Structures are given as C-alpha cells and as structure tokens.
Amino acid sequence: MMDIMKRIYMDHSATTPVDPLVVDAMLPYFSERFGNSSSLHSFGQEADEALSLARAQVADSIGAQAEEVIFTSGGTESDNIAIQGVISRDSGKKQHIITSVIEHPAVLSTCDFMKGIGHDITYVPVSSEGIVNVDDIEKAIRDDTVLISVMHANNEIGTIQPIEEIAKIAKDNDVYLHTDAVQSVGKIPVDVNKLGVDMLSISSHKLHGPKGVGALYVREGTLLKPVTFGGGHESGLRPGTENIPGIVGFAKASSIAKERLAIDSSQMGRLRDSIIKKVFDTIDDVRLNGHATKRLPNNANLSFRYVEGESMLMLLDIAGIAISTGSACSSRSRHASHVLDSIGLDPDYVHGSIRISLGRDNTMEEVDYLAGTLRETVSKLRQISSPAKC
Amino acid sequence: MMDIMKRIYMDHSATTPVDPLVVDAMLPYFSERFGNSSSLHSFGQEADEALSLARAQVADSIGAQAEEVIFTSGGTESDNIAIQGVISRDSGKKQHIITSVIEHPAVLSTCDFMKGIGHDITYVPVSSEGIVNVDDIEKAIRDDTVLISVMHANNEIGTIQPIEEIAKIAKDNDVYLHTDAVQSVGKIPVDVNKLGVDMLSISSHKLHGPKGVGALYVREGTLLKPVTFGGGHESGLRPGTENIPGIVGFAKASSIAKERLAIDSSQMGRLRDSIIKKVFDTIDDVRLNGHATKRLPNNANLSFRYVEGESMLMLLDIAGIAISTGSACSSRSRHASHVLDSIGLDPDYVHGSIRISLGRDNTMEEVDYLAGTLRETVSKLRQISSPAKC
Amino acid sequence: MYSKKIIEEFTNPKNVGIIENADGVGEVGSTIDGDVITVYVKVNDDVLTDVKFKTFGCVVAISTSTMVTQLAKGKTVDEALTISNEDVQNALGGLPSGKDRCSGFALDALHKAIEDYRNKA
Amino acid sequence: MYSKKIIEEFTNPKNVGIIENADGVGEVGSTIDGDVITVYVKVNDDVLTDVKFKTFGCVVAISTSTMVTQLAKGKTVDEALTISNEDVQNALGGLPSGKDRCSGFALDALHKAIEDYRNKA
C-alpha cells in the first residue's frame, strides 16, 4: 500500500522539483566558479564559457542556433520581451496583434496593456475543445498586424495549438509569430524550425530546472527592442549580470528533457490515461476538459458536478496529493478560470474543475491512490452539497 | 609565502562568491520544498511561507516594512522598474528626471531611452573627486520633474553620494527619490528611512547571495507602474513565478551582511588602506580616483601613468589575482569608462586604471602579494611602453 | 494558510443535511458564482432545535456553514440573529486575508431561513 | 579568451625597445584612444636588420607589436610590406571576436616606419 507519509505531487504545470542532476550541475557555480561573465579575468572567463555552453545546450534542445537564444528571468519575461519587443510601444503608431483567449496571463496581460495604450488586439476564440481555429487567425490579419502570439500548449487544459499551420499564415502575411512553449517543452517535441516560429518562450522551472530563469528564442533577423535597459547583455535584449548557476541548471534540465522526451511522454501519457479511465469508471457527472488527443501527455483537467475545486484541492492536499484548480496563478481568486470560461463549460461544472499535471517521477501506484482518494473526495463533497439546488 | 595555486579574488564589485551558509539555506528549496508560492496545496504553502520570511529579512536589513520590498531578477531590473515605473512612458506627457553622470548603465541607459522617446533628463556632473553637488540637483528641479535617481555608492570609484541631503530637496519639491544601493549594501549602513529615499535597488550577487535575484524597496504610497505584465505577483509590480531558492538565498545573504557589517567594513577598510599605502610607497605616477574618505571601504580605484588597464589586468590574472578595469560591464570595450571621464581624469592616466574591490574573505597576506605583484606588473609594462610618447 | 480549526470543521462538518418539513429554509448564492448555501431550521417554542445545511462551495463556505449551524442550534431565534460574522470567524480561529469574500454567506442563509420561518408564522 | 600564443607573446615580448638612430620610425595611436605603438626599423641593403617597438596599450596591442617585429625582422622592405593583418593574427593563433579593433595598429606602425625610411632615403 501507499506510504501515506509520502506526499504525492501532481501539479507539474505549476512548477517542478529540480532534478538532482541539475542541482549538481549548478553547485560549482555558486561559490567556486562564481565569476561575472563580463569580467576579463579567469573567474569571468570560466563564467563566460559556462554561459556559452549553456546557450548551445538550450539552443540544441529546441533545434535553434546558439546566437538565437537569449536568457531571461523566466517565462513571463520571455513573453513580455517577445510582445513588447515587436510592438511599437512609444512610436505613437497604432499596431495590431493577434492572440488567443486562452493565453497565459503573461501574454494576455501584456496584450491588454498594449490595448490600453492604444494598440489593437484581436483575441481569437477557441473551440469547445480548447483549440484555436486557424481560419480565425487568417481572417484577423490586417495591414497593421505585426505579431501573432499563440501558445504551443495550454497550461490549464493542456490543449496543443496548430502552430505549424499558423506559421504558414504568418509567413504568407509577413507577420512575426511568437509561441509560448512554457508548457510543451519536455512533454512533446519542440523544434523552432518545424514549428516555423520567429520567437518561442521557455521557462526552466517547468522542466525540472531552477526557478528564476528562462529563455526567449529569437530567430535570426527578427527585429526586437529591449524592455529593460542596462549593460547590453544578451545581445542588448536583456540586461543584467547573467544568472550563471541558474542558466547552467536550466541548460542541464533542457538537455535531460530532450534526452528523456520519448520515454517520459509515453510514461506520463500512460498514467494520465489510467487516471481518466479510473475517474470515468468510478465517478458520475464528470467531464474531461480540453481535447481528447491534441493535449499534453501529462495533463488531465477534469470537472465534477456539485463539487467545488478548492474544496477538492484541500481534501486531496490533506490526503497528501497536490493538484490545482485551474492555473496556479489564479487559484486564489474565486473567478472561474478564463480558459474554462472560453471553452464554454457548463456553469454547473466550471467551479468543480481540477488540473492534474503529471511529472516523470509519478508512478502507477500514485495514480491508483489518487483515483481512490478522488472518488472518496467527490463523494464526500457531494454529500455536503447535493441535493441543494446546484 | 603565498600559495600561488590559490587564486585571489579582488573584484567583489563585479560579483561575489555565494556564502556557503547561503547555499545551505537555498538547497532545500530546489528539490524538496520546490512548490510554486501561488499554489494552494502544502508544497505551495511552504514556498509562500519561505517567501514571506525572506521578504521580512530583506526588509529588516534596510530598515523597511516587508510590504515595501518587491523581489526582482537583479539590480538592473530594480533600477528599470524604479525609473520606468515613475515616468509616464506612454502618456505622451513630457516629464523630467534628474540623475548623475556617474550612474550605472542600468540607470543611465534607462534614462537615455526615456530621453530618446521625448522625456527630459538632466545629468548632473560630479566633482573631480566623483561627488554630486547637491546644489546642482536643487537647481535642476523643474515643475515637470518627477524623479531624482542618484546612486548611493559608485561601482567604479566607490564614492558615496549625499543621499540624505538630496532626500531633503526631493521632499521639499515633492519629487520621488530613487537610489541605486547595489554597491553600498553590506559595505556601509543602508537604512531607507535614514536615507529618506522612496525607492532603493539591491542586487543579491553583490553581497554573497546568488545571481539572478534582487529587490526594489518601494516606500508605502509610492505610485509605480509595472514594466512587465503577467500573473500579478509582487503586488502587481513584478510578475513571474517567484524564484524561491534565489530569494531565500538573497534574504540569508542580506541578514548575514547586516550582522557582519561593522566587522566586515572595518576589516576591508584596513586592507584597502594598506593597499593604497603600499602602492603609493612603491610605484610612481599613480593616482587614487574618487574621494579620499567618502568612499566604500572595499574600493581602491588606481590609475597608473604609461600603462594600460587591460594589460595590467591580464598580467595580474596570470599571477592569480582577479581585479577589473573600470566596471565589469564595460571592460570589453576600449572606451574610457564614463565615470573616469566624468571626474576629468588626465588622459595619460585614464586608460591605466584598475579597480580593486575587496571582499570580507580577503586577507593581509593577499594584500601583500597584490602590492608586490602590482609593482612588478607596472614596472614591466612601463618598460614596454615608455618612453614612447605616451 | 487556513487555521487548524477551519480544516477540522471543513473535513468533519457537523449538521450536514436537509430537514424535511423545515420551518424555514434560506438559500444564498448561485452555481455561477461558485457557492450555494442552503440552511434549514426547525423551530420549537422560539428555539432553533435543529439547524442543518447543504453547501456547494469552497473551504470557507463549508466551514462557515457548519460553524453557523453549530452556533445557532439551541439558541432562540432572537439570539441566533445576534450572531455576527465576527463570532463565526472567531469560532473558526480567523480567516486568512483575502478569503473573507464568502465568509458571510452562511450567516446570510441562516438569516434568510429565519425570515422564511417568520414569514410563514 | 586569448590564445595561448597571444598570452605567451604578451608576457614575454621580443624586440621591446628603441633603436637609437633608427632608419625609420612609425607611430600610431594616441593616449586618448588608449594605444600608442611606435615601431623602429634599421635597414641594411634593403633588409630590415633590426625592428623594435614600444607600445602603450592592451594585450592585443602588445602581442601584435611583438609579432609584427618578429615577422618583419630579416625580411626585405618589400617582403615586409606584404605581411598582412591575417598573417599577424594567424601567427598569434587568432584573435578573440570583438578584439580586432587594434589588431592592425602594429602593422600600420611598421608601414609608417618603412614610409619614414623611404622618405628619408
């Protein structure tokens, strides 16, 4: 049986534990090889070499050239540089961006801000299965469109968007294409050339790397302006002393993720399918949100009628299982998640949604324990709630 | 005698080794207590508690309230949020900032950018000893002045600016005052209320904390707009999943720096004074840049006639000693440092400048070795250069 | 984040259920907002001899529901009406900041149930 | 960053010095720019029998200076004029990128010294 003292983590879309191999790779860069990569002396040169190697590793993991990778402080900053870097925030010229309604707040809030200062944003809708319609994007293109930003995979419902097809439209219309691949790297293949994107955001802490570091892929020739100003680091796009231990760890995590991709994704997919089957076999009035097949192998977003998400989350937490309701960032607010809203989920279900996001270390034993605990949890909460008119 | 295999690091203004106690404090947050502080489950709550404690520790180290500290990715980002957050980048209204000519590029380039998009910047000069004249600031104030940004201590020549006096002017004129205290924290007392500033930037890696993390102190009531947009973290001023291990390490480093301040600064001051004495006793045609007493206890910026800085740096590096020429960020370019330019240093001296910046682990033995090696280095380079017309 | 008492009440709520032929029923909220609290009261000689609830909602909604029913049960109708939101929160060991949104809903439902009883009477 | 060869030449430069009564002297740079290279040549029967330098400057300035003097010494004046910047850089095992700013200065100084010699002759 399950050792109940061991906590089970199934919230890998929020963040992941750092791989011990990654911590080992980082450690020498804290107190021994601690130089500033801009320094000319041997400490600085060690740091600079580590930085170059890390850049090559991250680039390699997404099929890019080393010079096309700029390091940032995380996915949010990468998204901001991509969007703010393209649109002319200060020129007074009105420009147009196309994005989707299910983007992460790092993209949506940045677009909202741009709208607030006079630019135009088209937020294309998604189907009830959470997929963007490529025609909607094509139709939205205008003469003043400068950027399309559509995420590779959604952080809440795990749906995978048709980036390759969008890339064709972007290319035909000479518009930049950015994709937020924060959730997809390490779960499905991510290759900037196959995808055909001009920019792509990654976040280290979602792939068993350290927090506080990420990258923006910027295709050679893409014209970007920086958001912050300083010492001209990262090709002038992202100033500040480079976080060498973080970057080294991120690069190690990227390499490992690439190496393990086939095995990890099939293993996570097997467990995820088992969760869905067990839940549907044992619990009534449940729905799987998102698309049946066009989804990340580690994501199961489920809605239960007559129960509320936070209550489920807490009971599962007490039972030692960590999951989330919607995205980590929004679980403190009582609004229904904008993603679940945008797929038109029945109001009876929308507040009873949880996201189970697996990682490569989860096991079938843990999945069994989850399924059993979830059944008890839903049953307990339904006893409290129904048949109050819900 | 000196063990010549051990390298001597005297470039602490560029970056510092992470204190092993700091690494120990960080370690549990990589792979065990790795939660996202926005998550409601126990992993998230652990992270959130660590974040709160860290915020209180950093606040305490500068005499602030916890709510007044926002965590950033480093000094550069802190400076950017302070300046970009006050000035109205998008409103079309022309505003005015007062800064000094010897600021770090994180402040100067941000101001330059603001100038480029139509705002007005007054760059007040400094004396030949590298100190801002308070009267110049007072005279520069106009009706549309919104911000004064003057650094607490300079990163190249270590001069300490009269922030308390500038604060009086700022207050009398109802203008915000920001100070970049990246170099002063851990070397001289830094208290936001004694200084009287509205905003203050700190960088973790300059005080034996990890790279990639910093803070901006924002006095309660200060109206700031964010530079990047996303999930609303850090009171909406700095979005992105918080770098918990980095923040925990930064907080630990801040606490240690505060505790050790008196001892560390007197120890570094003693060694620094010894370097200056030995250099002046054994080498001709040398100058100490900056102010004799209003300077950081760990900084000696020296200029040698007839020799060039990078050549000195390399010979010292080969002898196992790490120092810099000017600031780390600019040492790759052949321009004379803007700081040395602005104190009006004789052109014969300006290219022969090195910065020795001590840390709390340097010893008198290391100082002796440095002084001897420096004498040999200068003498060797002068043999190569003089009496070519220099 | 939540007090021990809240977690205790949330995981082992008392007075869950429906009172058939209740003397008063009060309902607050909607599924759209994500909280529905229904309180049932049985009144004998002006005393709330039984108080039960059904709640669809979050941890605060459920724990305040059970606490309100426990506080009200055995009190006279007038006494029950003096129970304040503060009383409920104190009995739960306080609410975390930012979580007071639905803390008053259970009390509102009790008030509505009492109103319903008085309207009928 | 720098090749082993550059560091070797920089730390042990050959031909440092002044040639008294040189047949030609060439100087490039200024203290304001931060590099001053002076090359002295002694010419006998059209052959550079001695080439010396004095350099105030960075690692590249010093190592290219010593390399240029070594490459030129013993060559005829015409041969010396065919030495290219590439030859100098190759002999030094390459320059790090972004460091070629002053790589041609030493060669320029040699050319000026030869010009000076020819002007005098």
Ligand SMILES: Cc1ncc(COP(=O)(O)O)c(C=O)c1O
């Ligand atoms: C899709 C997506 N984009 C961006 C982000 C932001 O990344 P970070 O937390 O590294 O800033 C996240 C995670 O929070 C995400 O899931």
Ligand SMILES: Cc1ncc(COP(=O)(O)O)c(C=O)c1O
């Ligand atoms: C005075 C000063 N301000 C700002 C910075 C930038 O800090 P960071 O490297 O953490 O971005 C530095 C150091 O590089 C500095 O010395």
